Amino acid sequence: MKWHRISAMFLRHVYLYRHSITRLVEIFYWPLLDLLVWGFVSLYLARLSDSGKSTPNFLAIFLGALILWDILFRSQQGISVSFLEEVWARNFLNLFVSPLTIGEYLLSLMLVAVFKVVVVFLISALLAWLLYSFNLFIIGIYLIPFVLNLVVLGWALGILTTSLILRFGQQAEVLAWGVAFLFQPISAVFYPVSVLPKFLQKLAQMIPASYVFEGMRAIIFGKNFPLDKLMAAFSLNVLYLGLSLVFFFKMFREVRARGLLARMGE
Amino acid sequence: MRGKDAALLQVINLSKSFNSFQAVKNVSFELYPGEILGLLGPNGAGKTTIIHMLLGLTSPSSGEIRIFGLDPSKAREREKILNLMNFSSTYVAMPYSLKVREALMVFARLYGVKNARQKIDALLGQFELEEVVDRPVRALSSGQMTRLNLAKAFINDPEILLLDEPTASLDPDIADRTRKYLIEVKKKRKMAILYTSHNMQEMEEISDRLLFLHHGEIIARGTPEELISRFRGEDLEDVFLKVAREVRA
Numbered sequence: 068m069k070w071h072r073i074s075a076m077f078l079r080h081v082y083l084y085r086h087s088i089t090r091l092v093e094i095f096y097w098p099l100l101d102l103l104v105w106g107f108v109s110l111y112l113a114r115l116s117d118s119g120k121s122t123p124n125f126l127a128i129f130l131g132a133l134i135l136w137d138i139l140f141r142s143q144q145g146i147s148v149s150f151l152e153e154v155w156a157r158n159f160l161n162l163f164v165s166p167l168t169i170g171e172y173l174l175s176l177m178l179v180a181v182f183k184v185v186v187v188f189l190i191s192a193l194l195a196w197l198l199y200s201f202n203l204f205i206i207g208i209y210l211i212p213f214v215l216n217l218v219v220l221g222w223a224l225g226i227l228t229t230s231l232i233l234r235f236g237q238q239a240e241v242l243a244w245g246v247a248f249l250f251q252p253i254s255a256v257f258y259p260v261s262v263l264p265k266f267l268q269k270l271a272q273m274i275p276a277s278y279v280f281e282g283m284r285a286i287i288f289g290k291n292f293p294l295d296k297l298m299a300a301f302s303l304n305v306l307y308l309g310l311s312l313v314f315f316f317k318m319f320r321e322v323r324a325r326g327l328l329a330r331m332g333e
Numbered sequence: 334m335r336g337k338d339a340a341l342l343q344v345i346n347l348s349k350s351f352n353s354f355q356a357v358k359n360v361s362f363e364l365y366p367g368e369i370l371g372l373l374g375p376n377g378a379g380k381t382t383i384i385h386m387l388l389g390l391t392s393p394s395s396g397e398i399r400i401f402g403l404d405p406s407k408a409r410e411r412e413k414i415l416n417l418m419n420f421s422s423t424y425v426a427m428p429y430s431l432k433v434r435e436a437l438m439v440f441a442r443l444y445g446v447k448n449a450r451q452k453i454d455a456l457l458g459q460f461e462l463e464e465v466v467d468r469p470v471r472a473l474s475s476g477q478m479t480r481l482n483l484a485k486a487f488i489n490d491p492e493i494l495l496l497d498e499p500t501a502s503l504d505p506d507i508a509d510r511t512r513k514y515l516i517e518v519k520k521k522r523k524m525a526i527l528y529t530s531h532n533m534q535e536m537e538e539i540s541d542r543l544l545f546l547h548h549g550e551i552i553a554r555g556t557p558e559e560l561i562s563r564f565r566g567e568d569l570e571d572v573f574l575k576v577a578r579e580v581r582a
Contacts, residue, residue, distance in 0.1 A: 153428070156427070158426055161485065163388075163390060164415060164419070166443065168412060323389075326385065326390075328390045329381075
């Protein structure tokens with residue numbers, strides 16, 4: 068064992084973190100998100116037990132929410148990770164010097180995302196039924212519009228992430244795994260928006276997923292179909308998908324002007 | 334016009350700046366059917382930037398590009414151009430998780446190739462890839478990867494081919510056979526080829542005309558013989574060293 072070799076490898080990682088803000092942020096990112104999500108889950112459970120009401124269907128609330136959350140995450144990844152596959156394979160240039168248009172490329176990524184979502188959703192639902200006797204389809208036909216909203220939000224996040232990776236390269240790759248989770252604490256996945264502090268409640272109103280999960284809980288608790296929540300989620304999703312596409316095309320023009328598109332593919 | 338043929342590709346006063354650095358300065362040239370035009374120059378001379386602008390990967394700061402008389406900066410015209418053009422570079426790879434045949438099938442679809450299976454079989458034979466056809470791309474040697482890239486570049490029977498150091502990782506035998514193949518298809522199909530390489534012997538052998546670039550400018554142009562006689566060199570390598578060192582001094 069030689070100390071100079073151990074210290075050389077330690078130094079190699081110090082240099083890495085010194086030059087990469089994203090890696091530095093990542094150290095704090097996941098523990099902070101875990102703290103927020105599990106902190107609010109604990110608050111929700113404490114309130115439920117204090118209220119003395121009958122115990123809700125925890126399987127539906129947590130397991131159902133987890134499966135639906137995965138739809139959003141896989142939809143986003145279906146776009147950003149599929150894009151990264153081409154970058155890692157150094158195949159990116161071959162695609163962009165073919166007659167493939169940007170619109171066609173984005174549409175193909177959206178289809179990949181839908182394919183991934185369908186496969187993951189069916190397998191998760193089957194396993195939940197086999198392992199925990201939990202039938203996700205108790206939500207019934209209403210599940211379809213909720214799932215579609217999550218898929219579209221996943222597309223918007225995927226396109227946004229891809230735009231940032233295009234512009235900032237490797238530095239931004241970490242977003243492909245982390246960006247959806249940034250919104251998880253205010254998406255009301257495992258607890259209602261009312262558990263959040265007031266300022267976070269205001270932010271949650273801007274997140275389409277929060278309406279989807281609130282709506283899902285309303286149905287599980289036997290309330291009427293929350294059409295207002297569904298419409299709010301849909302309107303926000305259309306807006307965000309439009310904005311993400313505008314941002315993507317703006318970034319694409321910029322990377323072409325800066326010669327970054329070519330550099331990314333080599 | 335050169336002979337009877339109109340230029341397939343025209344570059345007029347093309348320039349590209351990255352902030353204060355001017356990578357390409359006022360470059361003009363044409364590429365005619367049935368010719369191989371070599372882009373020659375030291376590292377950083379602007380060869381790759383020119384190729385990237387021709388492919389629409391980098392937008393020019395000023396100047397004009399016309400390919401088949403069309404403007405590649407317009408989306409619809411770019412699509413038409415890229416259907417008739419292709420590109421290969423040693424520095425670009427293919428989807429590594431796919432098998433060789435699958436990778437070529439993806440590109441055959443992208444270019445809308447009819448009878449894709451037969452076309453792929455012919456290319457596999459031409460570039461001696463039959464043995465690795467069912468191997469994943471990631472398992473290929475760098476020479477095999479280069480040949481796969483070349484096979485991809487011929488998948489749509491392009492009228493214009495842009496080749497960025499295509500033989501850099503090939504052994505001398507396969508590199509020689511590749512050059513002979515390029516010369517043959519150029520003659521047979523009147524294909525126009527824009528070619529970059531740091532191998533001066535190769536450039537001398539393969540190029541009908543050469544553009545000598547330095548610091549983004551064309552500092553000399555002509556046939557290999559013309560350049561050798563103009564700069565009183567023994568061969569193209571000698572010319573390259575003389576010109577590059579003269580300009581540096």
